[in-house]
Amino acid sequence: MKISAVKGMKDVLPTAQGEDAPFNSRIWERILNAGREVLSRYGFELIHTPVLEESRLFARAVGEETDIVGKEMYAFEDRGGKVLALRPENTAGAVRAYVEQGLPMRDPVQRWWYFGPMFRRERPQRHRYRQFFQLGVESFGVAAPEEDVEILALARDLIEAVGLVGVELRVNSLGDEACRPGYLEVLRAYLEERRDRLCADCQRRIDRNPLRALDCKEPGCVEATRDAPASHEHLCDPCRQHFDRVLAGAAAMEIPYVLDARLVRGLDYYTRTAFEMTAQALGTGQQTAVCGGGRYDGLVKLLGGPPTPAIGFAMGVERIATLLAEAGGVPAASADLFLAFADPRGLEAAQRLARQARGRGLRTEMDLRGGKVSKQLGRADRRGARFAVVLGELEVQAGRARLKEMATGQETEVALDALVEEVWKRR
Known part of the structure; x- marks a missing residue:
C-alpha cells in the first residue's frame, strides 16, 4: 500500500x-x-x-x-x-x-x-x-x-x-x-462607521482586536480600511x-x-x-x-x-x-573529487584516498556499486565533480594515476601520494 x-x-x-x-x-x-x-x-x-x-x-x-x-x-x-x-x-x-x-x-x-x-x-x-x-x-x-x-x-x-x-x-x-489604547479607540471608531463593508471576522474584531482588520486580505476589508488612521501618527x-x-x-x-x-x-x-x-x-x-x-x-x-x-x-x-x-533554478550537484575504480585493488586504493581527501576537507565521492569505469565517470559528471581519477591494478603498482579535470577533459599524471594535495591546490 x-x-x-x-x-x-x-x-x-x-x-x-x-x-x-x-x-x-x-x-x-x-x-x-x-x-x-x-x-x-x-x-x-x-x-x-x-x-x-x-x-x-x-x-x-x-x-x-x-x-x-x-x-x-x-x-x-x-x-x-x-x-x-x-x-x-x-x-x-x-x-x-x-x-x-x-x-x-x-x-x-x-x-x-x-x-x-x-x-x-x-x-x-x-x-x-x-x-x-x-x-x-x-x-x-x-x-x-x-x-x-x-x-x-x-x-x-x-x-x-x-x-x-x-x-x-x-x-x-x-x-x-x-x-496604543488611544490609537485603538480612534481606529475602532473608524471601523465602526464602515462595519457593513467589513467581513464577518473583521466585524467581530472591531471590539476585540481592531488592529487585525488592517491585516485582513479580504478585498472589501482592504478597500474599507484604505484610509484608516495610521498608528505611527498616534x-x-x-x-x-x-x-x-x-x-x-x-x-x-x-x-x-x-x-x-x-x-x-x-x-x-x-x-x-x-x-x-x-x-x-x-x-x-x-x-x-x-x-x-x-x-x-x-x-x-x-x-x-x-x-x-x-x-x-x-x-x-x-x-x-x-x-x-x-x-x-536548482544548483547543480558538486564534488571536488570523484574516485573511480577498475578492480578490487583499485577499490582499496580509492577508499584510502577518499579518507585522506575528506580529511583535507575535499568533497569526495565514489560509486561503490562498481561496474564499468565509463559508467562511474558518467556519474562523476552528473555529480558535478571537478576532478576524477581512475584507479586499478596498474595505477596501484606504478604509484601514479591520471587526474582528469572534468570541465576541460585535460589529464595530468600525478603520484598517488600527492594526488589529494594536487586536488586541494587546484580546487
Missing part, C-alpha cells in the same frame, strides 16, 4: 525538480549555510526548542483572537489531560526558554537564531503549507533603538547573502501600552522619539525602507517597531512577504519574567526557496 505525505507537508530532497524545485535540498542548504555565516558575524548563537509546547503558551503570547490560535493551530489533549500544540511560530517558545532558564536576571542580553519547522492548519496553496520552515532570530535585553537598526541591517544582510534581489523593506511603529513622545531614531539610523546605515501605515503584523505581542520584507514573485508579479518581525518588549513579562526588551524576526524558507528557484 502506497503511503503519501500528509496534505500540506512536503519532502525536501536533492532530486526535487519542476514544480517541486523550491523543495530541492540544495537550495535549502544554500539558504542555511549563508544564514549561518552572516548570523555568526553578528554574534547570534543557534538554539533548538521543542516543536511541542503547551497550547496555552501560544494563546497567551500570540493572542486568543488571532487566526493562528483561533483557527490554525494543531492542538490536542495528551493522555495526562494536558493540551499540547505543534508550534505555529517560534518566538513564544524562545521566550518561554529564556524565562524558564532564569536568563532575564542571570544573563539578560542574548542573541539567538533558529532554523526549523512550524505548523499551521491552513488551506494549502502557493507559499502556504501546513508544515513550513523558518529561519529566525531573537535578541533579548537591549531597548535602544539602535538595536532595531542592527536587526534591520541583519535582515538585509541575510536576504542579500541568500541571493535575493529587489526586496523591499516596509516599517511601521505600533506604539506601546501608553499610546504615538506618545517616547515611542515617537524611538521610531525617529530607528528611521534615522536606517538612513545612516543606508537601509532603504518604505513607511507603511497598514503594517501591523499578525501576532499580538508586537510593540513599537514592526517591519516586513517583500519580494516580487516572477510568475505572478505580486509581492510576497519573505521576512517579518519587530519589537515585543512586553512578552517576557507576559510569560512570567521581569520586564525585558526584545526584538526579532523570522524568514519563510519555502518562500525564499521559491524565489531562488524561479530566478536561477
Whole structure:
C-alpha cells in the first residue's frame, strides 16, 4: 500500500525538480549555510526548542483572537489531560526558554537564531503549507533603538547573502501600552462607521482586536480600511522619539525602507517597531512577504519574567526557496573529487584516498556499486565533480594515476601520494 505525505507537508530532497524545485535540498542548504555565516558575524548563537509546547503558551503570547490560535493551530489533549500544540511560530517558545532558564536576571542580553519547522492548519496553496520552515532570530535585553537598526541591517544582510534581489523593506511603529489604547479607540471608531463593508471576522474584531482588520486580505476589508488612521501618527513622545531614531539610523546605515501605515503584523505581542520584507514573485508579479518581525518588549513579562526588551524576526524558507528557484533554478550537484575504480585493488586504493581527501576537507565521492569505469565517470559528471581519477591494478603498482579535470577533459599524471594535495591546490 502506497503511503503519501500528509496534505500540506512536503519532502525536501536533492532530486526535487519542476514544480517541486523550491523543495530541492540544495537550495535549502544554500539558504542555511549563508544564514549561518552572516548570523555568526553578528554574534547570534543557534538554539533548538521543542516543536511541542503547551497550547496555552501560544494563546497567551500570540493572542486568543488571532487566526493562528483561533483557527490554525494543531492542538490536542495528551493522555495526562494536558493540551499540547505543534508550534505555529517560534518566538513564544524562545521566550518561554529564556524565562524558564532564569536568563532575564542571570544573563539578560542574548542573541539567538533558529532554523526549523512550524505548523499551521491552513488551506494549502502557493507559499502556504501546513508544515513550513523558518529561519529566525531573537535578541533579548537591549531597548535602544539602535538595536532595531542592527536587526534591520541583519535582515538585509541575510536576504542579500541568500541571493535575493529587489526586496523591499516596509516599517511601521505600533506604539506601546501608553499610546496604543488611544490609537485603538480612534481606529475602532473608524471601523465602526464602515462595519457593513467589513467581513464577518473583521466585524467581530472591531471590539476585540481592531488592529487585525488592517491585516485582513479580504478585498472589501482592504478597500474599507484604505484610509484608516495610521498608528505611527498616534504615538506618545517616547515611542515617537524611538521610531525617529530607528528611521534615522536606517538612513545612516543606508537601509532603504518604505513607511507603511497598514503594517501591523499578525501576532499580538508586537510593540513599537514592526517591519516586513517583500519580494516580487516572477510568475505572478505580486509581492510576497519573505521576512517579518519587530519589537515585543512586553512578552517576557507576559510569560512570567521581569520586564525585558526584545526584538526579532523570522524568514519563510519555502518562500525564499521559491524565489531562488524561479530566478536561477536548482544548483547543480558538486564534488571536488570523484574516485573511480577498475578492480578490487583499485577499490582499496580509492577508499584510502577518499579518507585522506575528506580529511583535507575535499568533497569526495565514489560509486561503490562498481561496474564499468565509463559508467562511474558518467556519474562523476552528473555529480558535478571537478576532478576524477581512475584507479586499478596498474595505477596501484606504478604509484601514479591520471587526474582528469572534468570541465576541460585535460589529464595530468600525478603520484598517488600527492594526488589529494594536487586536488586541494587546484580546487
